Amino acid sequence: MTEMLLAVQQPFDFQECLVFLSRSKQEVLHVTTPDTVRKLMRIGERLILVELQGEQGHIRVVFPVDDVSEMEMESIERGVRDWLDLDRDLTPFEAMGAEDELLAPLIEAHRGLRMIGFPDLFEALTWAIIGQQITLSFAYTIKRRFVERYGEQRVVEGRTYWTFPRAERIASLEPEALRELQFSRRKAEYIIDIAQEITGETLSKSALQSQSSTDIRQRLLAIRGVGEWTADYVLMKCFQDASAFPIADVGLHQAIQHQLGTAKKPTIEEVRRYGESWQGWEGYATFYLWRSLYGNV
DNA sequence: GGCCAGGCTAGCA
DNA sequence: TGCTAGCATGGC
Numbered sequence: 464m465t466e467m468l469l470a471v472q473q474p475f476d477f478q479e480c481l482v483f484l485s486r487s488k489q490e491v492l493h494v495t496t497p498d499t500v501r502k503l504m505r506i507g508e509r510l511i512l513v514e515l516q517g518e519q520g521h522i523r524v525v526f527p528v529d530d531v532s533e534m535e536m537e538s539i540e541r542g543v544r545d546w547l548d549l550d551r552d553l554t555p556f557e558a559m560g561a562e563d564e565l566l567a568p569l570i571e572a573h574r575g576l577r578m579i580g581f582p583d584l585f586e587a588l589t590w591a592i593i594g595q596q597i598t599l600s601f602a603y604t605i606k607r608r609f610v611e612r613y614g615e616q617r618v619v620e621g622r623t624y625w626t627f628p629r630a631e632r633i634a635s636l637e638p639e640a641l642r643e644l645q646f647s648r649r650k651a652e653y654i655i656d657i658a659q660e661i662t663g664e665t666l667s668k669s670a671l672q673s674q675s676s677t678d679i680r681q682r683l684l685a686i687r688g689v690g691e692w693t694a695d696y697v698l699m700k701c702f703q704d705a706s707a708f709p710i711a712d713v714g715l716h717q718a719i720q721h722q723l724g725t726a727k728k729p730t731i732e733e734v735r736r737y738g739e740s741w742q743g744w745e746g747y748a749t750f751y752l753w754r755s756l757y758g759n760v
Numbered sequence: 761g762g763c764c765a766g767g768c769t770a771g772c773a
Numbered sequence: 774t775g776c777t778a779g780c781a782t783g784g785c
Contacts (some may be wrong), residue, residue, distance in 0.1 A: 595767040601783045602766080647781050649769075690768050714766045753766080765784085773776085 466525040467536055468518070471549045474557065476575025477517025480547055483579055486757045489603035491610050491625050501527070503617055503624035504542055506535045510617050512624055513539055522549070528619055545582040548703055553577075556705070556744045560751075563740060565722050569751040578750045580700035584668040585661050586627040587701035588686070589654050591693045593646070599714075608644040633658035653688025660686070668701065676704050699746040708745035710734050718752035 478498075485495045493502040501514045511531060516523040524543060531539070544550050553575070560566035581587040593609075594602040613628035633655060641651035660666035666686070671679045679702055683694040691711065698707035709715065716728040719737065723729075729737075741748040 591766085592768090594765090596765060596780080597767095597782070598765045598784055600765090604783080645782075649780065653768090688768065692767055696766075709766080712766055713764085717766095763785095765782100768780090770779095771777090773774105 465531050465536070466523060467540065469522045469524060469540060469543065469549065471520060471522060472552055473520060474553050474575040475520065475549070475577070476573075477515075477522060479573050479576040480579060481517075483576065483754060483757070487599070487603050489600070489607055491607045491614075492627060494622065494624065501624065502546075503626050504539060505615075505626050505629075506538045506542075509535070510615060510626060511535065511539065512617065512619055513543070515543065522547075542582055545580070545703065547579055548577040551577065551703075551705065553747075556747050559741065559744055560748070563748075565719060565737060566741070566748055566751060568722070569755055573751060573754055576751065576754060578699065578703070578705065578747055580703060582701065583627060584666070584671075584697075584701055585630045585633075585658065587697045588657050588683075588689070588693070589627075591696045591700075592650055592653050592657075592688050595650070595693065605645055609641070609646075612644065630658040630661040634662040650688065653686075656687060672702065676702070676707070679704075695746075699750070705746045706743050708738055708741075709749060710738065712749065714753055714756060715749050718755050722752070722755060 481495055481498070481500060484490075484493060484500050493500050499514055499516050501512060504511050504513050511529045512527055514525045514527055516525065522543065524539065557570055557574070560570045581590060589609075590602075590606060593605050610625050610627060613632050614625045616623050616625050618624075636655055638648055638651035638655060641654065642648060646654070657666065666682075671682060674682075676698060680694050680698060683689050683697055684691070689697075692709045695707045695709040696712075698704040699709070711731060716734065719734065720728045738745050738748070
């Protein structure tokens with residue numbers, strides 16, 4: 464069995480990342496145990512099962528059932544590093560947050576947690592749009608139906624692992640096909656449009672990655688179905704922009720209310736004021752505040 | 761059973 | 774530029 468060891472700069476805590484990855488029992492795109500996570504990754508045309516284990520400042524990557532070439536391992540390492548934001552130095556974030564009334568207790572409690580995302584642009588946009596204006600729980604239900612109908616699967620040791628549907632597969636659908644899965648008519652249209660743009664390469668992560676956050680944001684906002692919240696969410700979760708700030712997010716508002724123990728949720732203006740002291744780390748602050756909503760899992 | 765969900769668009773002033 | 778109805782249905 465081939466494997467590799469990825470070094471990660473401190474502070475880093477694999478267990479904290481695992482807790483986040485375990486937050487929904489309905490998740491279909493990875494499978495966690497108390498000390499591992501498994502994910503089916505598309506590398507070229509292959510579907511490779513990848514398992515991650517924590518190991519003192521490292522992540523051990525093992526391949527339970529596959530032989531993996533050097534080139535494939537490089538892609539997998541890139542994918543894992545992007546997924547778990549491993550190339551980030553969190554020291555400045557911790558220094559910034561040490562005196563912050565909202566962040567200090569969260570940084571203390573979850574030291575080493577990384578901003579876990581979705582390296583695939585189609586997945587990030589689709590998940591964000593599914594999640595608009597519905598409960599997370601319902602969003603997971605819809606995502607599961609979508610993945611189980613249009614994704615690809617491999618069964619290993621009696622367990623089914625799934626990949627997110629490819630844009631190519633979705634581009635040719637009619638909205639009615641997604642309506643069956645309880646997407647709203649509008650969301651069905653948005654997602655099919657996005658699939659067509661990605662397939663036609665008028666929208667591509669690699670092309671956008673070289674641009675500034677401002678330009679990426681503008682490009683995302685030009686997509687039907689993508690407003691400010693979605694653009695900032697995708698900047699955070701797909702483009703690893705630690706300063707992206709989905710300021711109107713209800714989960715963020717709930718978390719702030721909860722941390723402060725106030726009777727009401729903060730206004731947008733109040734959230735904006737908190738954000739002013741997080742300069743450059745608004746995305747991480749938001750992510751840690753989201754984390755506070757999941758209890759100790 | 762009513763209100764709220766990890767919002768956005770189109771239409772209007 | 775700013776405001777609002779409508780979307781669409783589950784969860785609590």
